Amino acid sequence: MIQSVSDDSIxxxxxxxxxxxxxxxxxQVCSIIEATCTPWLVDIIPSYTTILVVYDPLQVDFRxxxxxxxxLVRATTPFTSDDSPAPxxxxxHDIPVYYSDESGPDLQRIADMHNxxxxxxxxxxxxxxxxVYALGFMPGFGFLGSVDEQIATPRLETPRSRVPSGSVGIxxxxxxxxxxxxxxxxxxIGRSPTRMFDPETLSLLKVGDRVTFHSVSRVEYLALGxxx
Amino acid sequence: MKLFRVLQPGPRTTIQDSGRxxxxxHGLAQGGAADRFAFLSCNxxxxxxxxxxxxxxxxxxxxxxxxxxxSIAIAGADxxxxxxxxxxxxxxxxxxxxxxxxxxxxxxxxxxxxLAVKGGLRSAHKFDSQSVVVREQIAGLSxxxxxxxxxxxxxxxxxxxxxxxxxxxxxDAPLTMGVVxxxxxxxxxxxDRARFVTSTYQLSSQSDRMGxxxxxxxxxxxxEGIVSEGIAFGAVQVxxxxxxxxxxxxxxxxxxxxxLGSLCAVDCYRLAQARPGQSIGFRWIDISEAQSAxxxxxxxxxxxxxxxxxxxxxx
Numbered sequence: 001m002i003q004s005v006s007d008d009s010i011x012x013x014x015x016x017x018x019x020x021x022x023x024x025x026x027x028q029v030c031s032i033i034e035a036t037c038t039p040w041l042v043d044i045i046p047s048y049t050t051i052l053v054v055y056d057p058l059q060v061d062f063r064x065x066x067x068x069x070x071x072l073v074r075a076t077t078p079f080t081s082d083d084s085p086a087p088x089x090x091x092x093h094d095i096p097v098y099y100s101d102e103s104g105p106d107l108q109r110i111a112d113m114h115n116x117x118x119x120x121x122x123x124x125x126x127x128x129x130x131x132v133y134a135l136g137f138m139p140g141f142g143f144l145g146s147v148d149e150q151i152a153t154p155r156l157e158t159p160r161s162r163v164p165s166g167s168v169g170i171x172x173x174x175x176x177x178x179x180x181x182x183x184x185x186x187x188x189i190g191r192s193p194t195r196m197f198d199p200e201t202l203s204l205l206k207v208g209d210r211v212t213f214h215s216v217s218r219v220e221y222l223a224l225g226x227x228x
Numbered sequence: 229m230k231l232f233r234v235l236q237p238g239p240r241t242t243i244q245d246s247g248r249x250x251x252x253x254h255g256l257a258q259g260g261a262a263d264r265f266a267f268l269s270c271n272x273x274x275x276x277x278x279x280x281x282x283x284x285x286x287x288x289x290x291x292x293x294x295x296x297x298x299s300i301a302i303a304g305a306d307x308x309x310x311x312x313x314x315x316x317x318x319x320x321x322x323x324x325x326x327x328x329x330x331x332x333x334x335x336x337x338x339x340x341x342x343l344a345v346k347g348g349l350r351s352a353h354k355f356d357s358q359s360v361v362v363r364e365q366i367a368g369l370s371x372x373x374x375x376x377x378x379x380x381x382x383x384x385x386x387x388x389x390x391x392x393x394x395x396x397x398x399x400d401a402p403l404t405m406g407v408v409x410x411x412x413x414x415x416x417x418x419x420d421r422a423r424f425v426t427s428t429y430q431l432s433s434q435s436d437r438m439g440x441x442x443x444x445x446x447x448x449x450x451x452e453g454i455v456s457e458g459i460a461f462g463a464v465q466v467x468x469x470x471x472x473x474x475x476x477x478x479x480x481x482x483x484x485x486x487x488l489g490s491l492c493a494v495d496c497y498r499l500a501q502a503r504p505g506q507s508i509g510f511r512w513i514d515i516s517e518a519q520s521a522x523x524x525x526x527x528x529x530x531x532x533x534x535x536x537x538x539x540x541x542x543x
Binding site: 003004005006007008009011017018030041042043044045046047048049050051052054057058061062134135136137138139140141143180181197199202203206207 | 249250251252253254255256258354355363364365366367408410411455456457458459460461462463480481482483487489490491492493515516518519521522523526527
């Protein structure tokens with residue numbers, strides 16, 4: 001569905017629920033829009049099931065923008081594994097995490113809540129290949145899914161006023177790395193030294209990329225530039 | 229060259245231009261001047277490029293010493309500015325000399341005041357813009373602090389200009405803002421849709437450059453939360469307490485609250501000047517009307533010219 005939602009934006013809806021097979025299609029449609037609509041494209045925000053396209057109303061009115069986008073979306077067939085690789089070439093990022101009580105104040109509580117040992121929580125968090133569904137909340141903050149149901153944990157009732165930079169958190173079936181210090185309500189299980197946002201190279205993660213986590217020791221974490 | 233030294237920064241003073249484009253996909257906010265009308269007017273008074281970076285003061289309070297001869301213009305909320313103690317009203321340009329002291333008090337009405345310098349301010353240029361979004365904590369992009377210097381280019385003094393009085397908004401007038409229905413409009417009950425355009429809301433004190441929160445007009449039954457999606461400029465979001473929030477320049481890029489529609493851009497610029505407690509109502513407008521208003525707004529600034537008599541030709 002293609003619908004104007006303001007005087008300079010159109011929401012393209014490609015599904016009605018979170019679905020891992022939808023993300024490659026969203027990434028594909030985004031790259032086609034970026035390649036085709038350059039003169040009047042102002043911004044593009046992909047998310048779980050939608051793409052918000054922001055355009056310059058001084059260059060194109062809503063009728064032409066809507067019809068151009070409709071044609072583009074119709075011309076792209078849903079992505080299947082038989083197709084040639086998508087033009088944006090999703091990357092896989094392997095992110096080191098120092099899982100511990102000192103770097104992840106909610107690690108023990110998650111283990112207790114789910115009747116698991118701490119090591120089992122870590123193994124389950126590292127045992128999944130995640131997909132980047134969306135970016136937002138703050139620069140470089142990627143929403144990754146889906147977390148193993150055995151460790152999925154609802155947000156804190158009272159968010160923390162200060163979550164340290166690099167913290168790795170879980171909120172229901174999502175996990176994420178905080179790129180900078182921020183208030184936040186996710187359950188913190190560890191910290192990563194990986195820089196998620198750089199003003200020059202921008203966000204490390206893109207929608208459609210894949211992410212894996214591996215456990216590192218305190219010494220390795222500090223050697224990689226992590227701070228405690 | 230250094231044009232000013234900041235003696236007192238005021239509650240919140242930042243450098244702003246028209247904001248960023250093409251960076252929301254990285255989670256960066258749009259940013260940019262909150263009241264685009266006052267921002268463009270300020271540049272117009274100096275015949276600057278319309279996108280030149282200005283200071284945006286929120287609730288005044290700024291005090292600076294000029295370090296060079298510099299032409300400035302002031303527009304937006306009138307803070308009873310003074311130059312060496314002599315009154316300097318808003319919506320005019322002024323020529324300052326090195327050593328002059330420029331001070332702003334708290335505005336009686338309105339929220340944001342813009343200060344332009346001839347040729348524009350020079351500052352950290354990131355994401356193809358000089359706009360500062362304080363909450364992002366990007367190095368080099370922070371609010372003004374005591375002792376900071378403001379940098380620009382040396383310019384010949386310009387003629388004193390006055391913005392036409394009939395174009396200056398009265399910021400304390402009651403507001404009726406145009407909303408384009410969209411997003412999850414159909415998911416709100418017909419009662420709530422009717423209630424939205426017949427209620428009078430008050431602006432909450434919990435309003436900032438991210439969003440303006442409204443009070444006293446609770447919508448009965450907001451629908452369930454939705455899957456997070458990109459948020460348009462001006463989106464009218466309705467969280468669980470039923471009080472609408474209008475999302476503005478520094479909004480986060482995605483969110484999952486249901487939305488009734490979006491305020492048209494030109495009304496967002498005007499809303500930015502509202503103060504807590506001010507009455508605000510809404511009316512539905514169609515997208516053609518919203519786009520025409522926006523195109524007219526931009527074209528007027530692009531086309532307007534100063535005559536040799538110092539009048540602004542505004543068609």
